[in-house]
Amino acid sequence: MRVATAIGVAVCILATTGTASAATGFRYRPDADTLALWHMDEGKGEVIDESGNAVEALIEGVGAWDNNEDWDAGATGGSSFSFDGSTMIAIASDVEVVQPDIITVEAWVYPTALDGWKLICAHWGGAIVGSYHLGVEAGTPKFHINTGGGTFFAPALDQLELDAWTHVAGTYDGSDVRIYIDGEEAGSASANGDLESGSPDHDVIIGGKASREFPWNGLLDEVRISGIARDADELSPNLSGPQAVDPSADTLPTLWAALRSGD
Secondary structure, three states: OOHHHHHHHHHHHHHHHOOOOHHHOOOOOOOOOEEEEEOOOOOOOOOOEOOOOOOOOEEEOOOEEEOOHHHHOOOOOOOEEEEEOOOEEEEOOOOOOOOOOOEEEEEEEEEOOOOOEEEEEEEOOOOOOOOEEEEEEOOEEEEEEEEOOEEEEEEOOOOOOOOOOEEEEEEEOOOEEEEEEOOEEEEEEEOOOOEOOOOOOOOEEEOOOOOOOOOOEEEEEEEEEEOOOOOHHHOOOOOOOOOOOOOOOOOHHHHHHHHHHOO
């Protein structure tokens, strides 16, 4: 493992840029296309949107944070949100903010159960479709969308591992729906039309869906919703080897990803 070396480099870089410190962890930086972003580092109280759009989120059930040792990767201060199978996070008052025509939905996930459906982030009801849902069916990540042209989805080919961190992302650019695993495209399907709400009364839910079904079991972190279809290099993959480090705001998330993965 190269964690110690990477952390040393990170501390030097961040000290010179004055943008953060190792004690605060390594997190996405919001940009103009970030609609909502939850770092899940609060440790108590509520989860706070860091996009600048002040999207309000309400914890339903037990609010708990976890300092998972695989996630910290030797750093201090970083945490993730724990879902016990009944906990969800609802975004109701600002649903229009997180319901664009094209989209990226992504998160770092650590499942402790993968039977049936487990939803990561969704604007979807019971049998009534919404705009999108990112989830896992019997261990296989899938990203569903609903547009004026119909309902489409992209499945991954491989299953997630239990008790391990993986980055999962779904994108829709107006012509293709894609799913990414650890920053690499894992499946795609042709699609068309703008995203449709299905029901404007649906909540956006982290760790489930509006009908309060299919709860997530395990940990989630760095949940981000964007109003563009992000390319693979804009996502945050588990890096498998040393990466060139450019100490800029754009590349700090890549360095953060390397530390989080423990490589």
